[in-house]
Amino acid sequence: MIQLGLDTFGDVTWDADSNALPLPQVMRNVVAEAALADRIGVDAFGIGEHHRKDFAVSAPDVVLAAIAGQTERITLGSAVTVLSSDDPVRVYQRFATLDAVSNGRAEVTLGRGSFIESFPLFGLDLQQYEQLFEEKLELFAALRSEQPVTWSGSTRAPLTEQQVYPPTASGALPTWVGVGGSPESVVRTARYGLPMMLAIIGGEPARFAPYVDLYHRALKEFGWDADRIAAQPIGEHSPGYVAETDEGAREEVWPHFKAMQDRIGRERGWSEMTRDQYEHMAGPDGALFVGAPQTVADKIVRTARTLGLSRFDLKYSLGTLSHEKLMASIELYGTEVAPRVRAAWRAAGPCERLGEQLPKKGHP
Numbered sequence: 214m215i216q217l218g219l220d221t222f223g224d225v226t227w228d229a230d231s232n233a234l235p236l237p238q239v240m241r242n243v244v245a246e247a248a249l250a251d252r253i254g255v256d257a258f259g260i261g262e263h264h265r266k267d268f269a270v271s272a273p274d275v276v277l278a279a280i281a282g283q284t285e286r287i288t289l290g291s292a293v294t295v296l297s298s299d300d301p302v303r304v305y306q307r308f309a310t311l312d313a314v315s316n317g318r319a320e321v322t323l324g325r326g327s328f329i330e331s332f333p334l335f336g337l338d339l340q341q342y343e344q345l346f347e348e349k350l351e352l353f354a355a356l357r358s359e360q361p362v363t364w365s366g367s368t369r370a371p372l373t374e375q376q377v378y379p380p381t382a383s384g385a386l387p388t389w390v391g392v393g394g395s396p397e398s399v400v401r402t403a404r405y406g407l408p409m410m411l412a413i414i415g416g417e418p419a420r421f422a423p424y425v426d427l428y429h430r431a432l433k434e435f436g437w438d439a440d441r442i443a444a445q446p447i448g449e450h451s452p453g454y455v456a457e458t459d460e461g462a463r464e465e466v467w468p469h470f471k472a473m474q475d476r477i478g479r480e481r482g483w484s485e486m487t488r489d490q491y492e493h494m495a496g497p498d499g500a501l502f503v504g505a506p507q508t509v510a511d512k513i514v515r516t517a518r519t520l521g522l523s524r525f526d527l528k529y530s531l532g533t534l535s536h537e538k539l540m541a542s543i544e545l546y547g548t549e550v551a552p553r554v555r556a557a558w559r560a561a562g563p564c565e566r567l568g569e570q571l572p573k574k575g576h577p
Contacts, residue, residue: 215517215558217551218257218526219250219543220292220450223270224473227533234536239269242536244279246529246543251284253547258284259292259322259450259526264330267476267532274307281315289315292450292526293324293391293410297345298331300369301353302377305386312381319381322410323350324391344368347401350390354405357385389448392424399424403431408446411520414528417498418449418516425520448524449516453502454531454538455509455545462503463495465538466531470501473532502527506549513550514557525554 223243225233234242247258258280260273270276277289289311294304304321312319325346332339348366355362359380365371389410390402402409409428411421425447432442452470456462467488474486494501502509513525529542 214555215522216256216288216448216524217513217546217554218259218288218524219246219255219546220259220261220526220528221246221270221530222261222263222268222292222528223276224530224532224534225267225269226530226536226539228535231533233533236269239536240276242539243270243276244283246536246539247280247287247289248283249540249543250547251287253544254551255287255543255547257288257290257320257524257526259290261292262295262326262331263328264334265328267473274311277319278311278314281311281318284315284318286318288318288320290320290387290389291322292528293322293326293412295326295331296323296349296353297325297342298335298337299349301349301356302372305353305356305377306379308386309379309381312383312386313379317382320387320389322389322391323353324393324412327393327412341368350401350405353388354407357388359384389446391450394421394424396424396427399427400431403428403435406432406435406437408448410448410450410524410526413449413451413500415494415500418451418500419498419519421449422519446523447521448526449520449522450526450528451500451502451516452528452531453509454529454534455504455506455542455550457505457545459504459508462505463492466495466503466534467491469532469534506545507553509546510550510553510557513554514561517554517558518561 221243223239225239228234250258260270260276262271262273264271273291280289296304308319308321329339337345345368348368352364355364356377361374361376362372363374389408391410391412392398392402393412413421429442432445454462454466456465471486493499495503502512517525527546529539
């Protein structure tokens with residue numbers, strides 16, 4: 214059965230008078246959003262790490278620990294943890310601690326992040342962008358054995374037969390690697406035998422099918438057999454929003470999504486988003502999962518079958534869209550979208566569920 218999650222970056226939202234909420238209130242609202250997701254049966258809740266004024270959460274594990282105290286069953290994780298600018302030992306310790314206080318419900322998604330504010334903040338050289346992630350992922354993978362670790366590199370002090378505490382009850386912290394579309398990232402994820410979470414925030418999700426095929430081929434090259442490859446989780450993280458009607462959902466999201474995209478675009482040299490671009494993203498083939506429950510459910514099922522997904526996470530916070538709107542969207546996602554997706558999944562044959570009709574041409 215496919216797992217259905219929700220992700221947020223703690224986007225700074227507006228009140229009823231279009232004033233930005235204080236960041237502490239945004240974080241308290243995130244806790245309330247996660248508690249609702251738990252009550253209505255959403256499988257997972259993820260919080261992304263950022264170090265900028267438009268996203269409230271810089272320490273996801275702390276917010277997740279607060280959520281753990283108000284939830285019972287939902288998996289709690291990051292979306293993502295910027296491993297490049299953190300210490301792998303401390304990341305493992307923090308999420309192993311979260312796993313303990315949540316009674317085994319923690320996971321972590323590791324990535325390089327799409328923003329670079331954490332690098333100067335923590336005194337790191339952007340010239341080492343690739344090296345930092347490569348070395349730190351290598352160390353983190355070794356730490357997952359929860360055995361004494363010996364490791365050396367150029368980006369932190371070496372370890373010699375060092376035991377890291379606390380261990381998890383299961384013996385290994387569930388760990389994903391976030392991948393944004395680089396073939397090198399896909400192969401690296403396979404090399405460490407870690408599940409791949411595709412961050413699909415633009416373009417057409419179907420175009421990521423060759424990356425799934427590359428991932429499977431790389432796992433085979435690293436010695437995995439067919440049964441083990443078939444069982445390896447693959448996930449997708451994409452933005453979206455659910456309302457009672459397609460038109461209502463698109464109209465509610467549009468001004469907030471455009472403002473967010475244009476703000477980030479000014480930093481990166483993008484042109485302003487047009488309504489036509491937005492409509493294409495929200496259409497049947499785009500990466501924005503916006504609409505009525507049936508529309509969003511159908512799009513999730515279609516994408517999951519195309520990519521062979523075992524997990525889909527909807528990034529439900531979209532810029533300044535209000536907490537009240539987000540709560541309504543979460544309610545519809547858990548009570549209307551998720552049951553439709555699960556019913557379609559149960560009705561599908563194994564070939565459809567596992568995405569065995571993936572394109573075999575156009576490999577990256």
